[in-house]
Structure formats: C-alpha cells, structure tokens
Amino acid sequence: MSETPSSNVLVTGASSGIGRATALLLARRGARLVLVARGRTSLEETAAELREAGAADVLVCPGDVGDEAAVRGAVEAALGRFGRLDAVVHSAQVMAYGRIEDVPREAFETVVDTSLHGTANVARVVLPLFRRQGTGHLVVVSSLLASVATPLMGSYVAAKWGQLGLVRTLQLETRDVPGITVSAVAPGGTDTPIYSQAGTWAGSTGRPPPPVYSPHRVARAVVARLDRPRRLTQSGVLNPLVIAGFRLLPAVYDALVGPLLKVFALARDDVPPSEGNVFRSRPEGNATEGRWRGI
Numbered sequence: 097m098s099e100t101p102s103s104n105v106l107v108t109g110a111s112s113g114i115g116r117a118t119a120l121l122l123a124r125r126g127a128r129l130v131l132v133a134r135g136r137t138s139l140e141e142t143a144a145e146l147r148e149a150g151a152a153d154v155l156v157c158p159g160d161v162g163d164e165a166a167v168r169g170a171v172e173a174a175l176g177r178f179g180r181l182d183a184v185v186h187s188a189q190v191m192a193y194g195r196i197e198d199v200p201r202e203a204f205e206t207v208v209d210t211s212l213h214g215t216a217n218v219a220r221v222v223l224p225l226f227r228r229q230g231t232g233h234l235v236v237v238s239s240l241l242a243s244v245a246t247p248l249m250g251s252y253v254a255a256k257w258g259q260l261g262l263v264r265t266l267q268l269e270t271r272d273v274p275g276i277t278v279s280a281v282a283p284g285g286t287d288t289p290i291y292s293q294a295g296t297w298a299g300s301t302g303r304p305p306p307p308v309y310s311p312h313r314v315a316r317a318v319v320a321r322l323d324r325p326r327r328l329t330q331s332g333v334l335n336p337l338v339i340a341g342f343r344l345l346p347a348v349y350d351a352l353v354g355p356l357l358k359v360f361a362l363a364r365d366d367v368p369p370s371e372g373n374v375f376r377s378r379p380e381g382n383a384t385e386g387r388w389r390g391i
C-alpha cells in the first residue's frame with residue numbers, strides 16, 4: 097500500500113473492544129500494526145485475526161501503558177520493524193463501579209492511573225518521535241464521561257475528565273508542528289467487554305447505556321480521525337444532548353442521572369465485590385464485541 101496516515105500504526109488496548117475493532121479496520125486497509133495490551137494471550141489471538149484480515153505485518157508487544165519503559169519498548173520495536181510510525185491509537189482502559197467511598201483506593205488509583213499516566217506516557221514517548229519525523233497522528237479514545245459526571249463511576253469519570261484535559265493540552269503543545277495532530281473520539285455506550293471486565297463494588301454489573309453502538313462503528317470514527325483530525329469527535333447520537341443537559345440544566349440532570357443509570361446502565365443482577373480486570377489482564381474476557389448488541 098502507499099504510505100498514508102494509517103500505514104504504520106501502534107494501537108494500545110488492542111486486544112479487546114474498540115482498540116481491537118480499530119486494529120481490524122486498519123488491517124483490512126493493509127496496515128502494519130503494533131499491538132499493546134497487558135496480556136499476551138489475547139494479543140496473539142488478535143494478531144492472528146489481523147493477519148487473516150490483510151494486515152501487512154503485525155507485532156505483538158505486551159505491556160502496561162502505565163509503565164513508560166513498556167510503551168517506549170513497543171515504539172522502539174515498531175521503529176525497528178517498520179522504520180517509522182505514522183499514528184498511535186490509544187484505547188487502553190479499565191473501569192470500576194461503585195461509590196467513591198466504596199471502591200478500594202488501589203482500584204480507584206489504577207483506573208485513574210491507566211488513563212492519566214497511560215496517556216502521558218504514550219505522549220511522552222510518541223511526540224518526540226513525531227517531531228523528528230515532522231508528522232504523526234495521535235488519536236485518544238475518550239468518552240462521553242469526559243464531559244459529564246455520573247454516580248457509581250467516580251474513578252472512571254475522574255480518569256476521563258483528566259485524560260481529556262491532557263489531550264487538549266497536547267493539542268496546544270503540538271501547534272508548532274503542523275504535521276502532528278492529536279484527536280480525541282468520545283464514544284457513548286459501546287458494545288465491548290469493558291462492562292463485564294470492570295471491577296464492581298456497586299452490587300451490580302455495569303452495562304452500556306442505550307443507544308449501544310458497535311465497536312466497529314466507533315472504530316470507523318477513530319480511523320477517520322487519522323485522515324481528518326479533529327479536536328473532539330462525539331461518537332454517540334445522544335452525547336451532545338446529555339452534555340447540554342449536564343451544562344445547561346444541572347438541577348434536572350442531577351435529579352435524573354442516578355435513576356436513569358440504575359435502569360439503563362446497570363445490569364439487574366446482584367454480584368459480590370469483584371476487582372474484574374482492574375489489576376491484571378483477564379484474557380478469557382477480552383473480545384472485539386460484548387454481549388449487548390451494538391447498532
């Protein structure tokens with residue numbers, strides 16, 4: 097393939113959900129891909145799928161985005177193999193349900209660290225390379241919850257608000273090199289395993305709020321940002337409405353969000369506290385799609 101912004105791409109969170117769907121879409125374009133996530137097993141499974149789908153080359157680099165050395169190792173491996181890196185899609189994340197007072201400190205901190213230090217590590221390693229190349233595209237998978245708050249997801253809300261602040265700062269700090277772009281894509285509810293993989297101290301399992309999008313649809317929005325960068329793309333038809341309600345009608349929003357969350361964003365089950373995949377990869381739970389049927 098001729099070199100494009102999506103020729104040589106590193107994807108974090110590549111072994112499940114939106115990251116995996118994005119890698120698959122890029123593979124179908126014949127890209128060379130570097131896959132990063134904590135667990136090797138589901139990365140290897142993903143790599144096999146991508147080769148089958150038409151990827152020109154696939155490199156598996158297990159590592160935690162919270163570990164700067166691991167991120168650096170993956171980027172160096174990409175350079176060693178491909179000679180350059182055109183883009184990075186950063187999708188790695190974990191999630192925990194429960195009131196802030198109920199979620200253990202270590203779980204709260206891991207959710208926040210994955211988002212904040214993970215994104216900062218990726219930027220710290222990748223942007224100097226993009227500067228040397230004179231070009232490069234970073235797309236961060238953000239969330240509707242980077243713009244609104246909800247109960248029972250405090251660590252994730254803090255993580256995503258902070259991450260979007262970082263992304264906006266990175267956009268300002270890279271204005272001096274027109275060839276470098278930093279974009280954020282903010283999905284609403286998306287049918288991925290993140291809900292069943294999440295830790296919970298809320299007594300219930302989480303589920304994506306409707307309308308539930310397929311990860312492939314979000315992946316198309318992510319890949320579109322490689323060709324047409326944008327500061328922030330909302331990938332969810334109700335996102336602007338929810339954000340407007342949060343900002344313009346806070347009293348109404350506050351009265352509705354808790355009851356609506358219980359009905360539409362929590363499964364009607366009764367589960368004991370569980371740390372899910374917050375502290376370590378659970379390969380058996382990773383997949384491209386969840387069990388919620390996206391549109």
Ligand SMILES: NC(=O)c1ccc[n+]([C@@H]2O[C@H](COP(=O)([O-])OP(=O)(O)OC[C@H]3O[C@@H](n4cnc5c(N)ncnc54)[C@H](OP(=O)(O)O)[C@@H]3O)[C@@H](O)[C@H]2O)c1
Nearest residue numbers: 109111112113114133134135160161188189286288290377
């Ligand atoms: N699904 C939704 O409804 C939704 C909505 C809005 C925004 N988002 C955002 O979309 C992105 C992807 O979420 P998803 O729903 O696709 O989740 P997912 O299916 O659970 O995938 C998460 C991926 O991140 C990896 N990962 C987790 N912690 C990591 C770490 N510390 N270092 C490296 N990799 C790590 C996981 O693999 P290992 O566990 O093996 O590391 C997995 O590959 C996240 O940024 C999330 O906030 C999702």
